[in-house]
Amino acid sequence: MKYAIDARSVTKVYGEGDVAQRVLEGCDVQVPHGEFMMLVGPSGSGKTTLLSILGCVLRATSGEVRLFGEAITGVPENHLSRLRLSYIGFIFQGHNLLASLSAEDNVAVQLQLRGYPTKEARREARALLDRVHLAGKYHRRPAELSGGERQRVAIARAVAGAPPIILADEPTASLDAANGALVTELLRELARERGHTVVCVTHDNRIFSLADRIVRIEDGKILADHRERAA
Ligand SMILES: Nc1ncnc2c1ncn2[C@@H]1O[C@H](COP(=O)(O)OP(=O)(O)OP(=O)(O)O)[C@@H](O)[C@H]1O
Ligand SMILES: [Mg+2]
Incomplete structure (x- = not known):
């Protein structure tokens, strides 16, 4: 199995009939x-x-996506959420935190879903918050x-x-x-030192130099694919 993520000819159409909008066209990644x-x-x-x-949050209209060789297109919904849990860590645009839970609990809940017992989940959640410089804000709610x-x-x-794939x-x-x-350094370290596969959408040209590769998309089509891995 060569690729963590292998997407071929992916197409996405939102809506139907007159309002149908084709937003992805033959994407290979x-x-x-x-x-x-x-x-x-x-x-x-x-x-x-x-x-x-790629993150099993949305289904392609056509095309095929494999994660670690396993096809995710066409699998039933309950299986899809299991794949998401075992393979994917998703950082959403606009964060998507649970409003009623503290910072610590937002992280700990995810760890418990991934099989951590309560006490370890708390300890690990705090360690992760420390890594992103949020020590002392464990108990704050998102608001x-x-x-x-x-x-x-x-x-x-x-x-x-x-999770092996971070989006x-x-x-x-x-x-x-x-x-x-x-x-960005944290994401890069996860890739370089711990073998995670990371796909990061960004407009931030300050961080381009940290990427192994930059892929450009315009109008739903993949345009360029610059290999930029440093020697
Ligand atoms: N749920 C949806 N239903 C219908 N159209 C949608 C939906 N989500 C996105 N679109 C449309 O699909 C196109 C692509 O949207 P998408 O959110 O993937 O763009 P993006 O590249 O992430 O943009 P941005 O940089 O602004 O976040 C846009 O024209 C958008 O209006
Ligand atoms: Mg977007």
Whole structure:
């Protein structure tokens, strides 16, 4: 099995009939194990849609997607959510935290879903929050955190329990330079040192140099694929 993510001829059409809108057209994306890939392109070009399909959040209209060799297209819904849990950590554009839970609980719940007993889940959740510089804010609910802090909780949650594939939708958008660098370094370290496969959507040209490869999408089509892995 060569690729962590192997998507072929992926097409997505939203809506039906007169309102049908084709937003992805024949997209091929192959991501080797342990690669840190960035996906770039204009607003509305289909980045979130493609990421959601790779992350088992959304189904492709046609085409085939394999994660670690296992086909995810056409599998039943309950199986899809199991695949998502075992393979994917998703950092959503706009974070998606549970409003009624503290930062710590948002992360701990994810760990418990991944099989951690309660006590270990708490300990690990705090360690992850420490890594994104949120020590001391464990008990804050999302509404009591700044946008950038919420984003960092979402990142801690996505990497909790070490899912092999991490998909990040503009993870640095609401962060200042220092925290943006912190988060990008964390994602890169997960790829380089721990073998995670990371796909990161970004507009942030400050972080391009950290990628192994930059893939460009425009108007629902994959345009360019620059190999940028340093020697
Ligand atoms: N649920 C939906 N139903 C119908 N159309 C949608 C839906 N979600 C997205 N679209 C449309 O699909 C196109 C691609 O959207 P997508 O969110 O993938 O773009 P994006 O590249 O992530 O943009 P941005 O950089 O602004 O986040 C857009 O034209 C958008 O309006
Ligand atoms: Mg988007």
